[in-house]
Each structure stands twice: as structure tokens, then as C-alpha cells.
Amino acid sequence: MSEETLAQLAMDFSVLSLIAVGGAITVLPEMHRSVVEVHGWMSGAQFADLFALAQAAPGPNILVVSLIGWKVAGLAGAAVATAAVCAPSCVLTFVVSRIWQRFRGARWRRAVEDGLVPVTVGLMLAGGYLITLSADHSWRAFATTAVTAAFVLTTRVHPLWLFGAAGLSGLAGWV
């Protein structure tokens, strides 16, 4: 893959890094827009597969960018994408953690913390909506998504069991 692709990965993901409040899920819509819609690096279904892998594997979900980088530009792509998505937010955290203590109890600090909540919630719902549309291509797939969501909302069963069950039903040809 060309250096141009690597540069594009680095640029897109370092911007994502600085807006990923709450982690990978909130930038899922934007990641989808960039990877599938703008650059056409993969299909929506492949994107959904990679995201599912990242969720099932240990470690932060944001590592889905390693998978995207790998798919787009091999090992170099994985390294560049991962560094790009981690470095800016880590540097910001490092700097802010050193000054934040001073503002303990400040009114604007509470307002910033509370004010971002509804936006984050909207982003998570948007992510769920878009990834569902990408992953599901039959009514049975939509049913699987709905049943999984219901299990997560009403029970304390570990998501890996749900992934396992869904994978088996896929293998059985039910999805």
C-alpha cells in the first residue's frame, strides 16, 4: 500500500483520537463514515466484522483501528493507525491530568462534565444504529441483534457467551 494511504490513516485517526470522548463507541459513526463511505477501504459488512472481532478480543475496543490499519495497509498500517488513535488523546490526558486537580469543585468543571453526557449518549445510540445497519442483512440478523441487546439490558451474562451463542447460530445457518 502507498504512503498516501498511511498518511490518510494517520490523519483520520489522530483527529478521531481527539474527539473519542467515552472511547471507541462514540467515534464509531465517524470511523464508519471515513473508512467505508469516504475512502471505500472496505464494505460495511467487513467493517462490522472487524468491530465485532475487536469487541470480542481482550483490550480496549479502540484497537479496532489496529484491525482496520492491518486490513488497509498491513503491519505498517496497523502500527500507524494504532499510534495515531492513541498518541493525541494520551498526550492530552497527560497534560490535563497535571492541571485538573486545581479546578476541583469549580462550577464550569461540573458543567463540562454534565454537558457532554447527552452528546455522548446520542453518539452511542448513533453508533448502535449504524453498526446494526452495517452488520445485519436479514430479519434473522436483526433479531439476533435485538435478542443480544435484550440480554445485555436485562441480565448480567458476560458478552462473550452471547458472542459464542450468536456465532454458533450463525454456523448453524440461522442468521
Place this chain on the structure above:
Amino acid sequence: MPFARRMLVEERHWLSAEEFTDVLSLCQLLPGPNIVNVAVCVGARYHGVRGAAAAFAGLMAAPFFIMLALGALYTEYGHLPAVSAVFRGISAAAAGLVVAMGLKMAASRRLRSAMALFAVMTFIGIALMRLPLVVFLLGAAPLSVAATLWRAK
């Protein structure tokens, strides 16, 4: 996160329970995965830049290589009918997990007010109108924070 809390607060005593809550509230606010931010904060507190880098590497190295191995397997075998059938199931379930997390957050107490309007606006702008996130956030985030300040008066 519960595992991280147990390790940091109860086993190693690197943070008190109160300090942990404080660090976590900051880390939820900043961009990036919360767990990564917590690692950077704790590392920075004890050993500055080197501590932060060590904590980050310790947290991410193993998952990164596991992810690469999985990615390689997916590239190699992803097109096989049986594998893609399994993935159809897992992807659908993974989507369900995201939907559930969004609904859980939406049902939380902190959202039961006029502020829910901002969540609806965000959903419409991002999911339905497909606006670029940066542009949208530059408008919506300051408005939402300003509205919170105004309501708190």
C-alpha cells in the same frame, strides 16, 4: 474497569478510593478509552512521562498483538463460508451490545431532563444526516455545556 479499580485501589494502594473516583471522572471526560486514560494518569502521577509511557505500553502491548493475530486469521479465512456464517452471527451480537450500551446510558438518571434534547439532536445529526463528527461537535458540545451552566443557575 472494576478490575482496574481493584488492582489500583485495593491491591497496590496506588490511589485512594476518592482519588480513583476523581481520576476516573476526568478520564471519562477526556477523549480516548477510559482505561487507557486512567493508566496514563496513574503512570504520570508516579513517574512523569516515563511512567505514563510504561503504563500505556503495559496495558496495550498484549491486546495489540492478539488483535494482529486475529486480523491475520480473519484476512486468511474470513472468506470461507463457515467462517463468514459465524461472523454474521457475531457481528449481529456485537451490534446488539452497542445498542444496549447506548440504551443503558440513555436511561440513566443524568439524562432525564430537557438535556435529552441534545442526545436526540446528536442522533439525528450523526446517524441520520451523517454530518462529519468534528463539525457537529464544535457546534453541539459548547451549546450543551452552556445549557447545563444556564440550567444550574
